[in-house]
Amino acid sequence: MTGKGRELVDMMQRRKVDILCVQETRWKGSKARSIGAGFKLFYHGVDRKRNGVGVILKEEFVKNVLEVKRVSDRLMSLKLEIEGVMLNVVSAYAPQVGCEQEEKDRFWSELEEVMQSVPRGERVVIGADFNGHVGEGNSGDEEVMGRFGLQERNPEGQRLVDFAKSMEMAVVNTYFQKRQEHRVTYKSGGRSTQVDYILCRRCNLMEISDCKVVVGESVARQHRMVVCKMTLVVRKMKRAKAEQKTKWWKLEKEECCVVFREELRQVLGGQEVLPDDWTTIAKVIRETGRKVLGVSSGRRKEDKETWWWNEEVQESIQRKRLARKKWDSERTEESRQEYREMQREVKIEVAKAKQKAYEDLYARLDSKEGERDLYRLARQRDRDGKDMQQVKLIKDRDGNVLTGDRRVRERWKEYFEELMNEENDRERRVVEANIVEQEVERISKGEVRRALKRMKRGKAVGPDDIPVEVWKCLGEMAVEFLTRLFNEVLESERMPEEWRRSVLVPIFKNKGDVQSCGNYRGIKLMSHTMKLWERVVEARLRGEVSICEQQYGFIPRKSTTDALFALRMLMEKYREGRKELHCVFVDLEKAY
Structure with missing residues (x-):
């Protein structure tokens, strides 16, 4: 092969x-x-x-x-x-x-x-x-x-x-x-x-x-x-239309950002300040994005796995096929040698084409523009190496395979409802705490800027279809709007209805039965603007809450890798001293 x-x-x-x-x-x-x-x-x-x-x-x-x-x-x-x-x-x-x-x-x-x-x-x-x-x-x-x-x-x-x-x-x-x-x-x-x-x-x-x-x-x-x-006798099924998505990734280019900002200003009547109403501005942003940036066709991207396949290789293989036909019909030593020679020629052409293609690829990856391509190629290679990139059928609680989109959706709904609403017996402790009453400070532009800076690009959008790239592109105009919006949410204790919706995506853990719901981790795709709001609130909480030094997860400049290293060092020291070391490992099932 x-x-x-x-x-x-x-x-x-x-x-x-x-x-x-x-x-x-x-x-x-x-x-x-x-x-x-x-x-x-x-x-x-x-x-x-x-x-x-x-x-x-x-x-x-x-x-x-x-x-x-x-x-x-x-x-x-x-x-x-x-x-x-x-x-x-x-x-x-x-x-x-x-x-x-x-x-x-x-x-x-x-x-x-x-x-x-x-x-x-x-x-x-x-x-x-x-x-x-x-x-x-x-x-x-x-x-x-x-x-x-x-x-x-x-x-x-x-x-x-x-x-x-x-x-x-x-x-x-x-x-x-x-x-x-x-x-x-x-x-x-x-x-x-x-x-x-x-x-x-x-x-x-x-x-x-x-x-x-x-x-x-x-x-x-x-x-x-x-x-x-x-010929299989099949039942007619409606084919799902490919979902068209706005090409928000184009906002990484400065020229696209400029055009998007100008178009948005024109739609808003030349205003430099975004209107306070979330529903209005969200609708305008989505429409402007589709108009300026365009939408994807929903079709599969061109396969890049064999980008080295060129006309010279195809012509060589065609000559090899003709030589094989000639040998099959004549069965002479001359035709056999001709076919063997064509086999060698094809191998050389393929090797040359691959070498040229890889040289071009390495040159591109070595450039600043190619840094992101390296990670994209790694992710693509990982996906291609998997047998199944999506699972169409799933088993019910009794192990029977369910068919049909409706039954599969109902099973996922049933599974996650049970998982997220499970009640466990536990000792209830009543802790007496002093109630502190004080005025909550209004959210400042500086808090919003810092939260916006921490948000990463290129993440899957939520149901509102407005990525964080939009706010980064709009700059100070976005900071002012978001500051007003977040303060309104803080004072009214009500957030926009769009923020309440999310898409729950099951991600396979790469172990166990691929058709069992229990072997999946649920990931929620939420509104990026709501996640930005959460960043602001989280930053305030971290300033007030004291976290013990033994906590390594979700802490800046700390990682569970540090804890693992410390544990290994501890084991080595005890082994050198020929002393017993007793460890307890607690794995919280479906903790997140």
């Missing part, structure tokens, strides 16, 4: 393949990665020199992944939900004829376990290199295969047929009459065999309208791609 990812994507696009099972990836690790044009590879391997399996999905199916099971370097499966239909895709690589019998038995046992774990009502498609021949003809095996196999059946092929019978599967390749050349899946030297197969449930065989071997592709040297056309 090394260096072949973008070439595979190009082939899948030309051949209109949505899902592709790959074997012998020879990649170590268990990850997912984007390989260009929105396509994503889910893979699993143990040793770089042998085995390894994977599944490649087209962009529109990536978000449909519900579960990824990595069983071994010869077997993995994906569960997808497509318009209400559950589809399980299994990629498998059976041991070769010369492997130990124990390894073969283990593979078939694991494959049977995977099949038994799939509910009967769900569809299953297996794309695999079974390293066996089921043979031509189907006498006695009509229920699991057709007549259009190749050669004589061998023991590995018989085991595949027995597996299909026990699991009520069908060997799809053998049901469609094709020329012999379009049935050969493996070609090496003078040998032409059929070892790669697609299987599906017998009850779903009618959903497959065609299956054949694709001749003329040069991605793999010996194996050929087997393609089947499957």
Whole structure:
């Protein structure tokens, strides 16, 4: 697979393949990665020199992944939900004829376990290199295969047929009459065999309208791609419209800030002072932002994973494909050498293109403008490495998987209502405190300026769609308005209704069952203006409250890292002195 990812994507696009099972990836690790044009590879391997399996999905199916099971370097499966239909895709690589019998038995046992774990009502498609021949003809095996196999059946092929019978599967390749050349899946030297197969449930065989071997592709040297056309009967579902968002990030550019300020002044009739009414000014800011800065299309950004893919590389790969076709048809030593030469040429072109692209990237990252790109690329790489970037289905309290947006939303609502309103038995202590009555000072412009300076840019906005970048852009005009607004809130003890609304987003903790609500941390997206108000109040409280020295969290110039360092030093000293050290660790579940 090394260096072949973008070439595979190009082939899948030309051949209109949505899902592709790959074997012998020879990649170590268990990850997912984007390989260009929105396509994503889910893979699993143990040793770089042998085995390894994977599944490649087209962009529109990536978000449909519900579960990824990595069983071994010869077997993995994906569960997808497509318009209400559950589809399980299994990629498998059976041991070769010369492997130990124990390894073969283990593979078939694991494959049977995977099949038994799939509910009967769900569809299953297996794309695999079974390293066996089921043979031509189907006498006695009509229920699991057709007549259009190749050669004589061998023991590995018989085991595949027995597996299909026990699991009520069908060997799809053998049901469609094709020329012999379009049935050969493996070609090496003078040998032409059929070892790669697609299987599906017998009850779903009618959903497959065609299956054949694709001749003329040069991605793999010996194996050929087997393609089947499957039509799923799905229920019609309304597609959610992509949410358009104001491009507030443009306010980082001074020229955009100037235009935004001038447009806002004109809308307000040339005033230098913002009106006191929050509802009015919030509406004006949103409308001005959309007009001046524009809105996003809501579509996915261009995939930058294979930015090195250029015209020279594409032309080289096209010449390699033509050389492969020529060798397949002529089978002469001259055509073979020509094909081998084209393979070397493509490798050189890819290496040159990658080197040039990386040099340009490093030059950009080394500049002042590229500092933020470095973090953006790191976040993008982290997201691409995850199997699922969003979870569509969730389990109820009894462990049953819920389908449908409405039922999933209701489950989240139920879970967070219970979590946030839970009452625990505790000892109630009545502490006598002296009541201090004094006049609360009005909020000053200096307090607002300091709070505004501490607010970070680039954070997700709340339901009011007004980020802190707006107030930073408006400068002193914003400070004066916010000071008046905060004093009004302080005196009236009432805040704007928009501040009361928030969006609750569940964030997976990256451990445990991905479909269990208990493995998520709830994050609230709130109004940035309200958070600015909270900063002002918090600064006043910190000036009045005395916090003990042992508190390390949420304290300026302190971190829990300091406490961990002190604890490790304490442990080392006790170990050196051969003394006992007793520690108590208390983990508050869902403390925040």
